[in-house]
């Protein structure tokens with residue numbers, strides 16, 4: 054079958070649409086040779102804080118470091134016995150940051166409809182060793198943060214939000230970092246706000262926390278060769294800041310476009326046998342980092358789609374608790390039954406702001422044909 058190729062994410066379309074602005078921003082950055090720090094880094098720090106609803110931002114080298122540096126700052130370096138509660142249904146970086154900071158990841162199951170952390174599983178997972186809760190706002194939808202914060206307050210726990218897929222998302226009208234102690238973002242190229250390389254940020258309402266994390270990301274520096282404490286080298290490049298400043302101006306518009314595309318999919322997919330469309334909670338406004346359906350015979354469908362040039366994917370095929378990397382936790386696949394079952398049925402369909410209605414139709418037509 055010959056159809057037009059539709060990738061999972063089309064970064065080239067976005068580059069072409071804003072090429073003049075990117076070229077101008079890059080030339081300006083190059084002319085001032087502001088490769089580390091500099092005016093774009095400073096301006097983006099402020100602009101991203103404004104985007105997050107007003108507060109403070111520390112920029113760093115990637116989203117994994119954003120989580121790691123925040124954990125270190127809020128909990129101190131752990132000795133491996135303290136626990137941080139998160140989900141197994143996420144990208145490995147979430148759990149890696151926990152281990153790297155010296156804590157043990159404790160996985161709870163997800164809600165079978167939204168695929169977000171199941172809040173009813175949270176309290177039973179809290180022990181005397183629990184130090185923090187690390188909710189993941191997966192696929193662009195936020196976790197029920199009002200309920201999560203009630204539990205965190207009752208148990209005096211730190212809350213760090215993994216918002217790597219949720220720039221601009223809200224729960225009851227408030228975004229990541231307006232609930233917990235801090236929210237951590239990734240600017241990996243394919244994220245809703247993506248750099249042309251790696252990048253990350255921490256947003257918090259606490260100015261002191263933001264400034265400590267910004268220092269920790271730059272060798273604990275106060276002056277060029279004066280160090281208040283030991284940190285790491287995890288800086289956002291000046292060039293990446295220049296590119297991200299251009300993109301930030303369009304982020305709300307792009308998120309709106311993603312919601313429109315999701316609505317087209319919803320309408321076209323409703324009633325298709327064996328397909329379950331995404332469920333977004335009433336209190337949530339999703340930014341649809343991914344559009345994830347459940348489908349029967351998932352693996353065959355995925356293979357057929359890819360053969361026909363449709364860039365579908367799975368996020369994520371093997372839950373963390375079933376990964377060799379976490380065998381030491383001693384969890385069976387069935388220890389998290391919803392996570393285990395969902396991982397075999399989920400399928401991410403192409404979505405990016407420049408995607409057209411006719412491209413959405415093509416994807417759905419293919420899907421309908423294959424899944425018959």
Ligand SMILES: *Cc1c(COP(=O)(O)O)cnc(C)c1O
Nearest residue numbers: 115116117144146147217239241
């Ligand atoms: C992308 C991602 C990260 C890690 O971000 P990097 O910038 O790639 O280090 C962490 N958590 C989730 C849920 C992600 O999707």
